[in-house]
Amino acid sequence: MLALGFEGSANKIGIGIVKLDGSILANPRHTYITPPGHGFLPRETALHHQEHVLPLVHAALKEANITPDQIDCLCYTKGPGMGGPLQVSAIVVRVLSQLWKKPIVAVNHCVAHIEMGRVVCGAEDPVVLYVSGGNTQVIAYSEGRYRIFGETIDIAVGNCLDRFARVLKISNDPSPGYNIEQLAKQGKEYIELPYVVKGMDVSFSGIESFIEEVANRKLAANECTPADLCFSLQETVFAMLVEITERAMAHCNKKDVLIVGGVGCNIRLQQMMQIMCEERGGRLYATDDRYCVDNGAMIAYTGLLAFAHGHTTPMEETTTTQRFRTDDVLAVWRGTERAASAVEDDAATVGNGISLRCSDIGVDRVHASDISVGSS
C-alpha cells in the first residue's frame, strides 16, 4: 500500500510517499526562510506554500517513480498549526482526491511525529518528548491514545529558541535553532537563568524575556558573548525537558525515550537525554533532521496506518483546525498491541497517578475495543 502525504502546518511544505512498512519512496520539502530578526507570519507562509506545493507533488511522484493510480490514499495535516498554511495542503488534497478518485485521511501533526519516530528508530513503546517550534509535550501511549503527561504552559521550547535567535539577529537558514546550537558550542561562561518546571509542565516565556534583557544589557557592556548566552539558554531549557521526561518515565514505568520534532535534532539535547536514559537503564531513540523536522512522509505514514485500519475522512470533514490535541486521536493501529498487554497495564497502573486518568477515559476504552473488533 502507498500513501501520499502533505504537511504544511508551519513554515515547511513537504510531500511524502511511503509504504505501510515505513519505507520512504520520496520526501521532498521546501522551507520558508525569513531574514534574520524576522519570524514567519501566517499570510506570507501560506503564499510560500501555494507557490511550492504543486512542484513538490511532481517532484515526489518523479522521485518515487510512481503514477497517481498506484496511490491508495491521500493524507494531509488537519492540525495543529497555522490556519492559512494548513489550508493549502487541504485544498490540494481535496482536488487530487476528486481527480484521482482516492480517499482522504486527515492526520494529527503531533501523532505523525510520534509514529515517524517510532518506525524510523524501531522504538516500540517509549516515552516521547515532542519538541518543536510550536509544541512541547511529554507523551506516552496508554489505553488507545497518546496521553500528554507534561507540556509547556505558554510558548514552545523551539519558539523560545527562535525568538532569542531573532534578538541576536542570528540567521534563520537552515533554521534558527541549528545556528543557536552551533554558536552554543563556543560558549564558555554559564549565565544563570530562571529554571521553570511546574510539576509535569514547563514554561519558557519568562526565560525568554529574562535572557532578552540580559542579552541587551550584558552584550552592550561586553560582559558576555552571544555564544555564552546561547550555551546558557540551551543548558537551562534542555535540563528542564530532561527532568519532566524522566518524571514521566517513572510515572509510566517505561525505560526508553524517543525524541521527535524540530528541536529533537539538537545534538546537545540528545546528549543530555542519553545520560539520563543510561542512568535508568533505558535507551534513547532520536533521529536527524530528515525525520525530526516536519515532513510529508510522516503524515503519509500515519495516515496509511489509519487507512489500513479502515479509516478515511469524508470530503465534508476534510477541514483544518489550528488546535488539535494529541490525545484527541484514537490510535486504532495500536489497538492490537493494546489487546496483548492491556490486562497487565491496567493492573500495573492501579494505585498510582495514572489510574485516575484511566478511569477518566472509560468511554474511550469501550470505543477503542469496538473499533478493533469491527476492523479485525
Add this chain to the structure above:
Amino acid sequence: MAAVAAPPEVVLTELKEVALGDSKTTDLPDLTCNFRVEYPTEEQAKIVMTTLSVDAELQPDKVARSMTVEGQHLLISFKATEARYLRASVSAFMDMLMLATRTIEEFGQLTLIYSAVGLHYHRCLESLVQGCREMERFDFREMVQDTEEIAPF
C-alpha cells in the same frame, strides 16, 4: 443575474456585479460581490466547488458565501456587512480558487488538451483578483471614513 457571456476563448472570467450598499445610512449595509469562472468542463467546475465548499467562512455572521455550478460555470456570491470583511473574505477565497484551479490544470486528465485554455485561466483569474482588490481598496477607504463619521467605534 443578466450577464453577457463572453466567448470562452477570449475571456473565461468576468466581474459580473459589484453592488455596494448605501453607506450613508446608519444601518450596516449589505455589500455583495458576485462573479463567475468558466472551466473547460462542468466536472471541473464541480470539483472546484466541492473543494472550496468544505471550508466555512470564518465569520459567518459578517460574511455569507454561496456557490453554484451552471454548466461549465462556477458562480460565486459574497455578501458582507462591511467592506473590510468583504475584502478579506474575497481575497482569501481568490487565493484558494487559484490554487484549486492550478491543481486541476497540473494533475487533471485534461491537462494536455486544455493547456492552452489554462493560460487564459491565469490571466483572467489574476485580473479578477486585481479588479477585486482595487474595488475593495476604494470602498474600504470610503467605508472607514463614513463609518467613523456616523458611528464611531
